Amino acid sequence: MASTPASPAAEGIRKAVVVGGNRTPFARANGAYAQASNQDMLTAALDGLVARFGLADERIGEVAAGAVLKHSRDFNLTREAVLGSALAPTTPAYDLQQACATGLETVMGLANKIKLGQIESAIAGGVDSASDAPIAVSEGLRAVLLELNRAKTLKQKAAAVAKLRPKDLAPVAPGTAEPRTGLSMGEHQALTTAAWEISRAAQDELALASHRNLAAAYERGFFDDLVTPYRGLTRDGNLRADTSLEKLGALQPVFGRSLGDKATMTAGNSTPLTDGASAVLIGSEDFARSRDLPMLASIVDAEAAAVDFVHGKEGLLMAPAYAVPRLLARHQLTFEDFDFIEIHEAFAGTVLCHLSAWESEEFCRNKLGLDAALGKIDPSKINVAGSSLAAGHPFAATGGRIVATLAKLLHEQAVSEGRRGRGLISVCAAGGMGVVAILEAC
Amino acid sequence: MADAYLKLVNSPPASVIAKKLGLPRPTELRRYRRGQPMVPGPVLVVASGAAEGLSGQLSGWGLEVRRRTAPGEKLGAIVLDLTTVSDPRELSEPMLAVGASLRDLAPGARVVSISRPADSASEPAAAAARQGVQGAVRSLARELRAGATANGLLLADGMDLADPGALGALQFLLSGRSAYVDGQFLLVGPGADQLPEDADRPLAGRTAVVTGAARGIGAAIAKVLHRDGARVVCVDLPAAGEELAKVSNAAGGTALQLDITSDDAGARILEHARSRYGGLDIMVHNAGITRDKLLANMDQARWDSVINVNLAAQLRINEALLASGAGQAPRVVCLASTSGIAGNRGQTNYAASKAGVIGMVGASAAAFAERGGAINAVAPGFIETEMTARIPWGTREVARRLLPSLQQGGLPVDVAEAVAFLAGDAAGGVNGRTLRVCGQSLVGA
Amino acid sequence: MSTDDVLLEELPSLSRLYVSAASTAARTKLGALERPLVLPPARHTVEDVRVSLEHVTRFQHLLHGTVRDSLPSVFVHSAAFPVGMSILARTDFPLPLLGMVHLGNRVRHLRSIHFSEPLAITAWADNLAGHYAGTQVDLHVTVSSAGKPVWEGVSTYLAKGVFLPGLDKQTRPPREDFVPPRPTATWRLGPEAGREYAGVSGDFNPIHLSSLSARVLGLKRSIAHGMYLASRVLTSIESVAAEKFEWDIRFAAPVFLPATVAVRIEDEEAGGRWGASCFVGWGERSHRKHFQGTARAL
Incomplete structure (x- = not known):
């Protein structure tokens, strides 16, 4: 906690607001986007965003995006996508990579530049293709x-x-295994899930809620101005509106099988490999006002955390459990102060482990150094428009999906209830990392 | 979509053969390009009475005006002032004068008659003369070759030729913007205040919404409105996806993913236009679908979906536009179809919807005019689009080659030009009308 | 017993040692040679041993380690191995080198060793003792730099089926029930894992090289080097360990290649710093323990 500054955003620093977002529907790997590269998809996401906000031929302050599975030829992925997009070719760009937190971190990095007055407008994004993944030559051949x-x-x-x-x-394909442990992310989570004794039923229920919420959001047109269909796909390819606990319950465990009866993680309560891209337009209030652009939510603050998972001291995906209390403490907030909680569903078990940790007095005392448990989150606030279990998870694109979704949820609430609500985002990432953030309705 | 025949017969050896064989010899139409003169040569003014006012106007636009042809000079246009005819016998002199000059017309020339509507004539002889003009000019249009067209302007009784509405319509019919409008009569009434300041950006500062903008005619409309200075909101179904984004980026506009058949479509369109642009000046109802089937085989889903998208949605959105209260009502342009005028086998549902549009436009005109707006329709004939490219070859060739006087299909931009005209101040005197853009097709003649 | 100190001119060649061990074995079998019953009181030393930077780098790469200028603890073992081998390969050594099984190691890593340091390596054997399956012996290696020991290791080997007179045969301890804990890592070892480690360690014992060569020596398939397993664990621990530390490993069931080995490494803190790590490795599917050990700050 020592590194946490005592006061929230310093006075005199201006606001950075989310104007809106755009993404491609997310496709299951080797599906609709099998032939599309990261650059193709990111360009499509940018073009859709440009179209939504009438930014054709405009110079944006800066564009930042990234991909987790990245070809060496894509050393300038974001800039290349900008050049191929309808944005002015004089728009600068940079690539960023922080595993699954890439998308959220691009938003935060650019928001900070806006807050500092370095730029007026920015587009943050991310993309990943599990279909068009880079294949490397073997170490031997490379040598x-x-x-x-x-x-x-x-x-x-x-x-x-x-x-x-x-x-x-023989070529070498990228794996999802952690380099230092050789365990896949799913295997890691299976260990954490077992350690927290998360039941199969609870995980399946969370997955079901994700599908139902996402399907309902599509039905009510929520994504009409958040998603631009691409290559014939109009909704997320992984979405199963008609799934049920029976169907989810019939699936065999795929992770943690060495745990025997304790194996609870199936293809239904884990995210599949996915292709897709997202982009978020953010700007200063002046930027939005001067162009009559909407201001959905203000980007308040963010916190990154990391855990020591290498020798099993903590679960690989547990970093958000540490980042959230630090961020809440900095702003003197509790879960009660939030209207929406967006927890990236890498696996249903991940979300449930975080919730259990925050509810556990032992964890909060011993690991977080708090006096008592952080508390319980009202489940009706969590991932109300669906999350990664239903939408899929193209690693670097997930942050942008969540930021745009939450910003719109907050805006809708502000319009309908006349109240400036607050939302929390939590994204876990490979390497034992997590990034969390707070948005507030404008 | 490409008209290969049109290209072929315009290449040197083939053009000779086509002429010898008497095959249709369509010409590349003279279309609007910024910076090009309004007409491709001097304008011959033929008038039944004094023509000084008209000549003065034309000269004022920088056109060379002739009262008679000079040997060897190719005319860019003939403007035929018949506003004063009150007896059929008065037609012979001016018509024959035009006839004597037809061989002097440059490719892509225009013949525009200006006369009065027959139904408002007080005397049968005057009505006969006025109606006679239409028959003569439409037949003349069929004589013309090399992309030249003949159209008429029907000026309401009491209106002066110098009325901005008359001049705006005249400019449109003379210019390349009316390339595929042929054999048509456009009724112009009072209501126009002034002509646009910048003839090349007549829609500057206006906000336009185009439905069905993702492709084909809708995409062309978005681009032409943008070219003419408007800020364009491109509307299409969410499923249109990337194509809509491309069009709206090309048009420097914004994309609005929306199902126009949803109950709140009108409200959402208005909300978007107001919040982003402060208001809505132009509404183009372009979105439309076909679900062709002989009536004998028609099912309810096909019938209902076509009526719903092509007609009911327009009605609902128009209601919302009129009910919104705030500010002036927009100028609305609806897409009808020559199928709605002449009928088309297998398109009972489609023709019902498109004829319905024509009816709706006529009946809504007063309400829009009351609130400072207007509503008109454009009825395209055979237009080269992805949709018409799917018509079987034989049917397509008849439709594009043999039926229209211009011996070719129109392009989406031709429809878009008519839409842009009707959306702007130049069409301030036009309300409740349906303008056909069909190359004078026999269908619906 | 007087000590017979032998100063070798250079590091012996492992392949030549294996060949001479094979010929000793053959001659013993033919009765041309008789093995003594006691350990030779010999200490072999090689001075001024230089480590090749390229060699260390290959080692670090193979073991998924970070390329650093200091030597990995197990690399020091492999650099010193030929000297130890030259003891085991002596014709007066009481146990046959070929087919010897590695039971375990204890190492004291006394300080960080820079790759450029000239090293003196001394090896000797002691503790010839009975084992339920044969006879075991400890092989000591001390690595010094500038006259001071920097690394001390003891490897325990078992000559299976060799029972020397005068040594008590031990009773086989009861087989312990091994319940695998939650792993913290898994290693997927391909059939080439033995050949690859042979390439960086110089230990070309045929039991590691291929199924065929292993079968010649009575094994069903090739097995992973014990020191490869130790090295994988140590690579992970050395990134958090103190500069001075000791470690030990005891090998249980051999790892037949290819294999998926599950590993658990558990760190203990002492005074806010790394204090120790316990580790155990087992077959992910077989649940048979392959090795177990500890590392501890000194």
């Missing part, structure tokens, strides 16, 4: 190729090539 490149004489070249072994020719 030989590099040596061949360094070799000057024919003899040196021959010597380099001679080191090549048949197995070196």
